[in-house]
Amino acid sequence: MPQVKAYLAASATTGLAPGAVERRAPRSDDVVIDIKHCGICHTDVSQSRNEWGGSSYPMVPGHEITGIVSAVGSSVTSFRVGDRVGVGCMVDGGCSKGACEREHEHRDLANMVMTYNGKEHDGTPTYGGYSQSIVVKQDYVLRIPDALPLDAAAPLLCAGITLYSPLRHWRAGPGKKVAIVGLGGLGHVGVKLAHAMGAHVTVISQSEAKAPDAKRLGADQYVAASKPGALDAVANTFDLVIVTIGGKSDWNAYIKMLRIDGAVVLVGIPEGAQPVDAFPLIAQRKTLSGSGIGSIPETQEMLELCAKHGITADIETIAIQRIPEAYERIVRSDVRYRFVIDMATL
Ligand code: ZN
Numbered sequence: 001m002p003q004v005k006a007y008l009a010a011s012a013t014t015g016l017a018p019g020a021v022e023r024r025a026p027r028s029d030d031v032v033i034d035i036k037h038c039g040i041c042h043t044d045v046s047q048s049r050n051e052w053g054g055s056s057y058p059m060v061p062g063h064e065i066t067g068i069v070s071a072v073g074s075s076v077t078s079f080r081v082g083d084r085v086g087v088g089c090m091v092d093g094g095c096s097k098g099a100c101e102r103e104h105e106h107r108d109l110a111n112m113v114m115t116y117n118g119k120e121h122d123g124t125p126t127y128g129g130y131s132q133s134i135v136v137k138q139d140y141v142l143r144i145p146d147a148l149p150l151d152a153a154a155p156l157l158c159a160g161i162t163l164y165s166p167l168r169h170w171r172a173g174p175g176k177k178v179a180i181v182g183l184g185g186l187g188h189v190g191v192k193l194a195h196a197m198g199a200h201v202t203v204i205s206q207s208e209a210k211a212p213d214a215k216r217l218g219a220d221q222y223v224a225a226s227k228p229g230a231l232d233a234v235a236n237t238f239d240l241v242i243v244t245i246g247g248k249s250d251w252n253a254y255i256k257m258l259r260i261d262g263a264v265v266l267v268g269i270p271e272g273a274q275p276v277d278a279f280p281l282i283a284q285r286k287t288l289s290g291s292g293i294g295s296i297p298e299t300q301e302m303l304e305l306c307a308k309h310g311i312t313a314d315i316e317t318i319a320i321q322r323i324p325e326a327y328e329r330i331v332r333s334d335v336r337y338r339f340v341i342d343m344a345t346l
Contacts, residue, residue, distance in 0.1 A: 005346050006131035007320055008058040012050035016323050018346075021060055021127045023135045031079050031141045032071040033087065038129035039064030039155040039313070040339040042185065042246070045327045047117050052269075055117055062129025063089045063115040064157045066150040067343075076138045084150060086142040086303070087134060088157035089293045091115050091126060103295050130320065132346060142300055145307035152312030155185065155338040156303060158293065159313060163190035163242065164302040165294035166265045167197060170240045174198040179238045179257060180219075182245035183210045185330075186267060188337040189313055190242055191217040193302075196309040202238070204231075213336065217314075231257065244268045252277050255286055263287040313338045319345035 008019040026032050044061035046052055065087040069079050079085060092113035093105040106112055113120055116128030127134075144153050163186055172178050178199040180190045187203070194201045195218030202221040203214035211222045223230050231253050239262050241254045246268040254264045255277070264287070280286055294302070306312065314337045318326055326339045 004132040006060045006127060007323060008060045009048040011057050012055060016048065019058065021131060023133060026071055026073045026135055028073040028075040029137050030073045030135050031069055031076060031138050033067040033085055033134050033136065034070040035065055035067040035129055035131060035133055035343045037066045037151045037154045037343060038062040038341045039158065040326055040330065040341065041158050042330055045330055056125060059117055060127035060130050061116055064154040065129035065134060066144055066154045070133065078138050079141060084144040086144050086153065086157050087115060087136050087140065088142065088161060088299055089115055091136050091140050092120060102297055106293050106295055130341065140296060142303060145303055147307040148303065148312060151317055151340050152315050154340050155189065155313035155315065156306055159186050159189045159338065160306065161294040161299045161302050162186055162267050164193050165298055166242055166267065166291040167194055170263050170265065172197045172199040172240060176239045177237060179204050179241040181241060181243040181254065182268065183214055184244060184333060185338045186244035188217055190244060191219050192311045196305065196311060238262055240265065242267060247271050251288060255280050255288060258286045260284045263289055266290040315340045317342050321345065
């Protein structure tokens with residue numbers, strides 16, 4: 001079992017420090033990836049600090065991984081040494097109770113193996129992308145199109161697919177009005193994707209501060225929610241409202257902004273339960289839903305769309321030693337819009 005260098009959290013309170021983890025020797029269907037870049041997702045901060053409970057240690061976070069194939073198992077047909085590849089939030093799956101279609105694989109939580117803070121089917125803990133290399137079954141490896149740089153493409157593997165999946169499912173496109181609530185790591189990619197898909201895009205943010213950025217990213221309209229009456233002015237407007245912010249927010253205010261048959265989709269993780277008024281849902285057949293990441297085929301489709309339209313994340317590349325500072329800045333929403341670790345600094 002080869003040991004590889006990594007940055008890991010020894011417990012919920014220690015923060016991250018240099019260390020090493022074991023990677024399995026490649027099996028016949030495995031791809032060995034020399035990691036070049038790894039995005040930092042808010043989930044990394046939350047899980048390394050056990051803010052959602054259930055974290056296991058040592059933990060190597062990171063599920064926005066890009067790199068180069070350095071070896072393949074004997075039965076691997078989809079990838080060759082030297083290929084540009086990525087790994088997102090899952091490294092294995094399978095099927096149980098009829099959820100066998102690959103489309104729903106990431107929703108089969110009993111079988112889905114998370115890239116880190118998870119367990120392989122044989123019980124081995126999984127370690128994420130803040131490391132030199134990773135060994136992943138070929139079916140869970142994504143191809144990064146040549147048009148996409150490995151650094152700025154990394155966040156597409158979680159942030160990108162998290163927004164693409166609901167945009168696709170609720171058919172964002174020409175003639176549709178989409179609102180993205182929150183312009184952060186998730187939201188900024190959502191604006192680019194929705195714009196590329198042909199939808200009319202509105203960004204809803206607290207203050208005016210991000211208005212110039214929203215326009216630059218492709219938004220047609222900008223709403224500063226803290227301005228009195230600003231949300232009332234967009235009542236009954238949108239076909240789709242994607243809420244990327246976590247914490248406390250007023251779901252009823254978003255439902256109010258929907259047209260008949262519109263949907264509010266939560267992708268940020270809210271703080272506890274929120275009361276919901278049933279009447280607007282009933283009277284205008286509105287939907288309150290949620291969405292998490294996406295399937296492997298859908299992720300590949302998203303990467304191809306990004307290559308076609310030149311979409312990547314706006315990133316700040318950092319040396320791995322700067323993770324503690326990056327985590328603090330993520331908590332303060334002080335990054336435009338995603339940190340990406342240059343793994344050459346490990
Ligand atoms: Zn993530």
